[in-house]
Amino acid sequence: MNATSDAVWSEQGTTPDAIEAALRQLLAQRHAENGNFVPARVLNMIAFVDREWSGEIANRLRGVGRYHASRLLVLSYEPQRERLDARVMIASEGEPQAGELALLRETVVVEIGDRHLDDLLTIADPLVVTDLPTLLWSPHGHQDVVEVLLELSQAVLLDSVEEPLAHDALDRAWALSENAYVVDLAWLRSTPWRERVAAAFDPARLREELLGISAVTVRHHPASTVAGALMLGWLGSRLGWHTGQPLGNDGDALVGRSRAANQHEVALRMEVAPELKVPGLASVTLETDSGLRLTLGRGSGGLRARVRDHDGAEREWTIPGASRGEAGVLGEGIRQALLRDPTYVPALEAARTLLV
């Protein structure tokens, strides 16, 4: 966030009680300065980060703008650290205008070491706002810590494309989804694609084409196999496709078949798009028995649509939409912690059957 008005407290060798008291005191001070300063009360976010990368994480979180959690607790981990140090910052985006409010957002950074991990819950618990939903993010792994902090959290933020092995990433997301609501950035990057595929088949005269989809090709960033699998998983789970076997190798591509409820066969193909510089999808192509072919690809100012009609006529146009960028995707991930998308877990389940 672009903070222009801050209150800061810090202490070395501190305790959770002292940090919590400092939070209360800073809030009271700010309110006393100006009654129009009010604390936002939307969402707690706990970020467990490696201290050596904490600057990068701070930069990423600064980029989310208004989607900054109302209270962000950063647990900055440095294995050898013995002492608990903390900083509290209460920031608003500016001084309140006459008659209007200025929201305060709180960031607490606690420096911890190995010796604190056994007591992590007792450190974090007093520092989250009671009765607000809590989102947990551990961008540097630390699955054991995640298991502990899940007790405080209702939602977990992850990015499945960051796991080295796609199948492991899907398994990990699946395991987490049994205990918390999973917000997967790999899934959120595909939202515009899913919206556009859904819209393309929304006119009543085209809905019946969904029954006749015969082939789907997804091209993806070299490190975003998960994104491709989730896209295929989404189509399969929504349309009731059954995939008997995982996708197999065909050169650089992964290929396989699904069977629709009407026994119709669907050819599935995932290809790497080496030219793509950002995580996510490069294009999605759907073909139907009737000869319809729809391709969505990245373009300037939106997704580029190419349609080959039943009669072979081809058309191209751009569907406007701004790229959210990675900061926008992360911000959307934080916002999604307050919502529930019932289609992710079925898509995830279907995606797991595609990859070995």
Next chain:
Amino acid sequence: MATTTDTETENPLTAGLERQPVAPTTLVIFGATGDLARRKLLPALYNLAHEGALPERFHLVGVSRKEKEHDDYRAECEEAIRRFSRRTPDDSVLERLLETVKYVPGTFDDPQVYAELGSVLDGFEQEAGEPLNRAFYLSTAPGFFPVIVEALGASKLNEHARAEVRLIIEKPFGTTLQEAQELNRRVLAIFDEAQVFRIDHYLGKETVQNMMAFRFANGMFEPLWNRNYIESVQITASEELGIGSRADYYDSAGALRDLIQNHMLQLLCHVAMEPPVSFTAEEVRNEKVKVLHSIPQPSPADVGQMAVRAQYSSGHAGGEDVPGYLQEDGVPEGSITETYAALRLEVDNWRWAGVPFYLRTGKRLARKVTEIAVTLKPVPHLAFSQDGSLGVQPNQLVLTLQPNEGVSLRLGAKIPGTRMIIRPVNMEFLYGTAFLSQSPEAYERLITDAMRGDATLFTRNDEVEAQWRICDPIVGTWSNTPGPLPSYEAGSQGPQEADGLLREGDRWRAI
């Protein structure tokens, strides 16, 4: 897991998506170079484009009297978007949005304009290889509404064999009951009611929609929401600004027509309506119309007792000396247009009989606020000493729509100390503190809904006429009553005469 692909039922791919698909559409704006188009409609379209919320295929056509080329109009659109958009435009998105924009010049009664418009629309469809829905947005002076509607009908643009055709009409929808009825008659001679979307942009505000969530998603209020527990309801829409450069429009409208006849009666409906059986357009609007029908139409003799009008005189606002209404540029000498209007209405039904609904609006009042204050009846017996306290006051629930959207509940609480002394305290909930998202502009929501064919946030023909049925006798009586009007000092709480509307024991909330 949804496995159905029944084309008659639902699209299984839309489940879980926040943004539901909008059918391919061409939007035609009549009055395309006007203030509303430049300040609101074009920026709203850009923001929809930015968010990827426009239909798969979207085209914009501007129609206006001024002669200009397509490229010139595109340049004007770009300038308006860059100037008025709530976010800085992304150049590539803006370019994509504007690249197919077309402009059709001509007067609104010229059949040639509609012939040319028809060929532009057909051209888009040929290019797309599919029929495109058509939405005609009337953003012109109201006098042109019937002219354009009838010209659309004469050129057969009101119908399409394979796509939906919709008509979006800006306010004001008539300036009297008779005008509203006549306009409805002429519009509905050409279009079906299901094709017509009458804009009341208040209904597109997130805050107004929140009122329905507040009432119907929280069980705690329903048992209290009736004549047994509620003493009065007060709806205020005040502005600290004067009329600015809008004398032409404002002097022909006045406060009652500008805000009460449409926006404030809609707010009243949201407070007083019964829970709809579903949140479909028809069910919601049925309930609102029932409320409007429950408000007795005032007779000319009643108007003096239930309505007050006034004009602002010179005074101070924002630390500056400001002129009175009659001294504002462009206001005719001796104008009897009201800049302040207050009403006391009754909703004569089982739930609300006997509960006064006070409505007031005005320019150049102490500050800008839009709120609904629901005052509960006082407790039946006071066991506490009133000595040394501010007194036990009735609970009051205030829903603020702007500037600080939220809900405040006034409660009685004990002042710390040895004695049982009570004073009122406020329990506050502020929407801004509780959500991460930014509310979209009302026009973004309304344009999307109209293109989707969802009329929930639009005013139905019988609703408009029911609103006018209440306001028409007041407008008529006032226009037949010579001035000068009562006055109130600019920057004040309004005219003292408004106190005369209040039932004994009631009082206006401080603005």
